[in-house]
Amino acid sequence: MNDDLKKKTQETAKRLFGEGIKMDPPYVTWREFDKNLANDFSMFITGNLYSRAVLTLPERQMAACAMLAALRARDELKLHVNAALNVGCDPRKLTEVFFQLAPYAGMPAVNEALQVYREVLKERGGWPLR
Amino acid sequence: MNDDLKKKTQETAKRLFGEGIKMDPPYVTWREFDKNLANDFSMFITGNLYSRAVLTLPERQMAACAMLAALRARDELKLHVNAALNVGCDPRKLTEVFFQLAPYAGMPAVNEALQVYREVLKERGGWPLR
Amino acid sequence: MNDDLKKKTQETAKRLFGEGIKMDPPYVTWREFDKNLANDFSMFITGNLYSRAVLTLPERQMAACAMLAALRARDELKLHVNAALNVGCDPRKLTEVFFQLAPYAGMPAVNEALQVYREVLKERGGWPLR
Amino acid sequence: MNDDLKKKTQETAKRLFGEGIKMDPPYVTWREFDKNLANDFSMFITGNLYSRAVLTLPERQMAACAMLAALRARDELKLHVNAALNVGCDPRKLTEVFFQLAPYAGMPAVNEALQVYREVLKERGGWPLR
Amino acid sequence: MNDDLKKKTQETAKRLFGEGIKMDPPYVTWREFDKNLANDFSMFITGNLYSRAVLTLPERQMAACAMLAALRARDELKLHVNAALNVGCDPRKLTEVFFQLAPYAGMPAVNEALQVYREVLKERGGWPLR
């Protein structure tokens, strides 16, 4: 069962983070401090949570980007915007999610999200959006 | 053009808030303080923003619920969870979005979102989820 | 010098909190836990900070209300909205400050601030605003 | 190995939440929505994380209370203040941690934490602190 | 009427952002993603909201700076500190507003606001304040 979880973790991580911009996932930092806990975190988040099929990966990434942008978590947003594009999210819908932050999280969150998004698109060669 | 915007505002508001739980939308409070600005807010948020077709209304509500839960905006989350169910969001996917807050916004946000969601489902007669 | 600070603290506290709604200031709670530190807090905040004359008390209260509303600190906002009215802030300008939260802190902050403001106005007998 | 994790989870949960105030832990809510994920959360948080011996349980609870108070997560703070007292944290040190929020998280966080703490002490029959 | 709104938007934008430090306003970013929505945002925020006369522009900017500093929205604070000086806010009163964040938002917000303010003053040639 743990082998199965490990396999799911690795496959999901590859789909999310295997392409696009070059950026160390947080796992690298966790491992430098504590190898065991890094594995626990990774298996819990990517294995237990992200591998659940209730949401498709694109739906999950749209939600993750909405949350991270609302929280103004710049680095994690960058990682997950790239992952969203990797799993096939529609780039125009991502823009729209970031604009929709306006009435709830305010323009500072909108502005930061759009800047991060533009950076990712430029690194991936997908800027400007048509 | 302004008549067109007013009509879109009213139609979108009806689809989102016309059914389900009884809860005054914030518009009622805005209007008590300033009628003109209340209209400006409403036409901008519901008219200009929510009426855009890049996201379907269910997609938009999934994103709104993700953001509002991350921001721990309890009243607005209640309003928009109900709206999400009104426009046809899958109730199991909403649950999953709230669980996914865990690694980004932390368990206090998860717990509050699930409590709000349970309240709304109970008021709508849809609890427990099968 | 400390007597002077104590006197300034008491005079400023009286101008801010001596009238209007009935609500225990936080000082009462601090003192229940630690009498010495309660005095230190009070002399620092109300004595050292609030007694400075760079801002008039109404200007200071407008800024305090703007901050507390942005931080969604409901109880403290209630206390300071009342204090703002006690020191002569224009009630319509307070409304406008809360509306202006919209583009920066988002509508959840606007809605909470307006609700708190309406509660205070009702308790003071000043609702509705003409 | 999973049996071992389950046993550690249960033992740690009992030490933390087995006494004092009556309050449903969040696990009860999680389980109503999804039994499997509730177990994953519980085993990860209480099993993997809280059972680690780098920090003693009282040290861990002091840190948890500091964080939750800074985040103004009222319900979770209540739960963990009670747990802190259950595992033997010094009640005067808890007070001091909440006062120390002042320069970093501001007085709204101090005030909320002290109110929650007073509620818990009253329910446990430990108020006022000598 | 829309022409009137557009004119008010342009005039208010010029008074706020027409002088002082060089910094792209967020409008530039919005427009790169969606020209129509950028106009809607701009006309709503600068046109509908900022052009209202209940607050003078200096009063409005004092409130905006208080909020943005409390929210630790660094880029937007920089833009609006400059705008505050453009419309004639008293530089010593701005300092005082940032110090007053201390009891409500905590010292991290004070420190960030003062750093941003010092940067703006240096770029404008107004540092040190006499």
Add this chain to the structure above:
Amino acid sequence: MNDDLKKKTQETAKRLFGEGIKMDPPYVTWREFDKNLANDFSMFITGNLYSRAVLTLPERQMAACAMLAALRARDELKLHVNAALNVGCDPRKLTEVFFQLAPYAGMPAVNEALQVYREVLKERGGWPLR
């Protein structure tokens, strides 16, 4: 008495910030804007609050680091992580406090805290932790 407070302030400041990484404490910025208020802040925070003996300085610094990391106050966290090491906090316990942010403040707070901690350890020549 004020001389006594000044002396306590200076002694505590020296123990906390006298060694390790080179980084201007916020006092330097406060003083550039207002010398009197800078002294009031410093005497209140470092003198009145940090000099209290209810918590040992290492206990106080563990709490300060937990709070600042939860608040994602990067600069202040850097200052206080260094201070924590100066007063003798166990480096492995600090790591554990930052990992424990996961269920409450979310992974963006964990990641930022670990990055800041790693920077400080590198500047002090204490990286990697054995």
